[in-house]
Amino acid sequence: AQKVTQxxxxxxxxxxEDVTLDCVYETRDTTYYLFWYKQPPSGELVFLIRRNSFDExxxxxxxxxxxxxKSTSSFNFTITASQVVDSAVYFCALSEAENNNAGNMxxxxxxxRLMVKP
Amino acid sequence: xxxxxxxxxxxxxxxxxxxxxxCYPIPRHDTVYWYQQGPGQDxxxxxxxxxxxxxxxGSIPDRFSAQQFSDYHSELNMSSLELGDSALYFxxxxxxxxxxxxxxxxxxxxxxxxxxx
Numbered sequence: 001a002q003k004v005t006q007x008x009x010x011x012x013x014x015x016x017e018d019v020t021l022d023c024v025y026e027t028r029d030t031t032y033y034l035f036w037y038k039q040p041p042s043g044e045l046v047f048l049i050r051r052n053s054f055d056e057x058x059x060x061x062x063x064x065x066x067x068x069x070k071s072t073s074s075f076n077f078t079i080t081a082s083q084v085v086d087s088a089v090y091f092c093a094l095s096e097a098e099n100n101n102a103g104n105m106x107x108x109x110x111x112x113r114l115m116v117k118p
Numbered sequence: 119x120x121x122x123x124x125x126x127x128x129x130x131x132x133x134x135x136x137x138x139x140x141c142y143p144i145p146r147h148d149t150v151y152w153y154q155q156g157p158g159q160d161x162x163x164x165x166x167x168x169x170x171x172x173x174x175x176g177s178i179p180d181r182f183s184a185q186q187f188s189d190y191h192s193e194l195n196m197s198s199l200e201l202g203d204s205a206l207y208f209x210x211x212x213x214x215x216x217x218x219x220x221x222x223x224x225x226x227x228x229x230x231x232x233x234x235x
Contacts, residue, residue: 035223035224044228045161047223104212105166106224107163108161108162109160110159111160
């Protein structure tokens with residue numbers, strides 16, 4: 001069974017601070033996919049990134065960066081120089097692919113609410 | 119770029135009534151997923167369809183049913199509504215790119231907020 005844990009339920013920072021959101025996952029599959037989604041106050045879920053289990057290369061996109069560590073089953077997300085518009089709930093999600101001939105349902109973590117104050 | 123369309127955006131129903139939620143996936147996406155997000159909770163997978171066939175099933179109550187039509191739009195039918203069904207219902211779509219299982223990221227619609235009174 002797959003499981004995603006986001007231990008930080010709420011984080012509050014001041015604008016321009018860096019912040020890291022933690023994500024730890026559990027899966028028995030050797031092939032799987034990890035995702036981050038952003039849910040702003042308006043409610044929609046915005047796709048941010050997908051990472052494959054066989055690709056541990058870290059990624060940077062503007063102020064966002066992701067650190068995938070297979071050895072610790074973690075996929076952490078860092079926002080550099082945070083802005084008020086970054087305030088949202090961020091979800092980490094996992095999809096298993098091995099031995100699965102069906103659609104790749106997502107299992108979400110509980111989410112981390114990030115509040116960036118001016 | 120076209121996104122996933124869901125209708126209605128808001129729905130208010132009374133207990134024991136029925137509701138139908140509609141989802142129009144991104145053009146050329148062949149897989150549709152339904153998720154339920156209760157207040158303050160993470161989205162929970164309900165059901166998915168690939169090429170109009172049910173492909174996976176999650177924690178979907180027996181009172182709910184869904185299907186995908188020939189034009190790839192999908193409908194989630196909910197009967198005998200209960201107060202606990204009040205939630206945000208998301209539809210997502212993805213493209214397999216001809217590969218199974220599909221590994222492409224899921225793009226979510228804006229959600230339908232269902233309130234059962």
